[in-house]
Every structure is written in structure tokens, then in C-alpha cells.
Amino acid sequence: MKNHKTVYIAFGANKGDAKGNILKALQGLSAFCRVCQISPLYLSKPEGFLEQEDFINGALEAKTDLSPIQLLASLKEIETRLGRQKSFRDAPREIDLDIIFYDNEIVTFPQLYIPHQSFRKREFVLLPLKQIAPDFIDPVSGKSIALLYEELMAEKKESTVTKLSDTLALAIS
16 A cells, blocks of 8 residues: 555444444455554444434544545445445445545545534544544544544533444454
8 A cells, every 4th residue: 555545434334234234344445445443333322313223333444545536435335235225314224334534634525525524423433433543633623533522522411322342343353
């Protein structure tokens, strides 16, 4: 990987074999990324559409030579291969792979915004990111992941995310 970029990807699933799909998705990343760190897994309550199972979420740090658009296409390909289909907003899903950061770059395309537009308001993204990159600085706000998490929790007052396990990280490494 000559021109590798450091990327942070959030992942989640709540439909079918959620843990198995996450494991398969993360193994699929090896075709175009070198995974460096994986957060513990967390169980989180659904947001938006509430009539569904809880999600299993996490985040990872990886190195890749792909451009942001190539990375997005590769992640979408993994999602499709694992059975994800277009549905309504906040629907249950077999797998969800979101690019949160691509180095320190700010990327804006019609189909892709990096940093991810909603991550600052999502405990299920910030908590796993805080475990693997607490000092990483969001290039938009200029704040560390740890500080963004603290600010969100001061607003929320109550967590909707619980630690599930560290075992997936061990299975991948």
C-alpha cells in the first residue's frame, strides 16, 4: 500500500445473523484494506424506526489505497453480497458499513460526505470510535472523538449503548 490513507469505518447489523454478517464484512475488507484496529462490539437501541431488533455496532481503523468513491463502492459491494437491499430510512439491515473519516480530508460528493454527516449525534458510532481513536480530530469541528462523545453524552444524559464483547476483534486479528 504505497499511498495508503487511514480510514475509520463504522459498522452495524440487526437482521439475520448480525454477528456473522459483521465478521464476513470485516473479512471482506481485506481485499482492499488492511484493518489495524477494531473496537469492541456494542448493542444499541434502534433510532428513527423503533420497531426492530437492537443493533450490534462497532468501528474500525484501516489503511487503504482506494479513493473515497472507490472505497464507498467497495463497501456497498460487501453490503450487497451480504444481502442488504434498498429499503426505507433507518430500516433493519443485514450489514451497514459507513465511512466516518478518510484521513483528515473533507469530501463532498452527491453520494458521499466525509466526515459522515450524522456521526456526531450517534452514540453507537462515537463510543466505538472513542475506544480506538479517542484523540483523532474531526476535521470539521476541530474536536477530538473523546470530546465529541463527552459533549453528546452531556446532551443525552443517558446511554442507549452497552458493551457486548471484545471477541470479534480477536477473531479478525
